Amino acid sequence: MSSLSLHIANGIARVILNRPERHNAFDGALIDDLEDTFGLLARDAAIRVIVLTHSGHNFCAGADLEWMAQTAAKPEAENRADALKMARMFQAINTCPKPVIGLVRGRAIGGGVGLVACCDIVIAAPDASFCLSEVKLGLIPAVISPFVTAKIGVSQARRFMISAETFDAATALRIGLIHQVSSEEEVLTANLITGLMCNAPQAMAEVKTLLTEVADKAIDDNLLSLCADRIADRRASREGGEGMQAFLDKRKADWVPDV
Structure with missing residues (x-):
C-alpha cells in the first residue's frame, strides 16, 4: 500500500500514514487502506497491539482538499457514499478490538483529530498541534463528530468545532483528546506495549x-x-x-x- 506502511513483529503492528508530501491527508486510497488494514488486524489473533503513527513532520492534515473537491462535484449519491466510506474507516479504528496507541507529531487537522479521537491511548510530542478547521472552509466536522465528542465531551467539542482555533498539546491533554505529552514517545510506547502484552x-x-x-x-x-x-x-x-x-x-x- 503506497498510502500506508505496515510493519508487524512479535504481535505488534505499526500502521504508518505514508503520504508525507500531502501531510498525510486523506484521499480515497488512504481511506480504503486504513479501513482494510484495521479490519485485517482486528481479525488476526496474533496481533496484540496496534501503533498508529506517521511519516513526515505532520500527523494528518485531514481530508485532501483536491480529493474533497472532486467528491463534491460528484452526483449526490456518490458524494454521500464517499462520506459514508470515510465514516466507516473511523469506525473500523474506533471499534478495533486490539489496543490502539496513537503517536502524534506536528499538526493534526480536521479528520486528523478524528483519527486521534479513535485511538485508545495517545502520546503527543510537545510540538503537536490540533485544529478542527472545517468551518473555515464552509464545512462541518460531521463524520468525525461522534468520535471527537465521545473523547472530549460536548462542551469542548462546541468550542473547538465552532471556533476552529488551533490548540497545543497541553490543551489537548487537558481536554482529554490525548493522554501524555513527551518528546520520548517511542520509549513511552515501548513501555506501554510491554504492559499491554501482559493483559x-x-x-x-x-x-x-x-x-x-x-x-x-x-x-x-x-x-x-x-x-x-x-x-x-x-x-x-x-x-x-x-x-x-x-x-x-x-x-x-x-x-x-x-x-
Missing part, C-alpha cells in the same frame, strides 16, 4: 465494548444487570479462569509472552 487480549477487547454500552447511560437496574452479566461471563471464561489461577499460582498467565 488478557479478549478482556481488553471486551473493555472497549463495555465502555460503549455504559457511557452516558443512566445507572438503573437495566445497566446494573448488564454489568453483572459482563463480569459473570468473564469469571466463567477461559481467560478469566487462567488469569485468576495464574495469580494464585504466582506464575505468568499463558498470554504473557516470554522475554
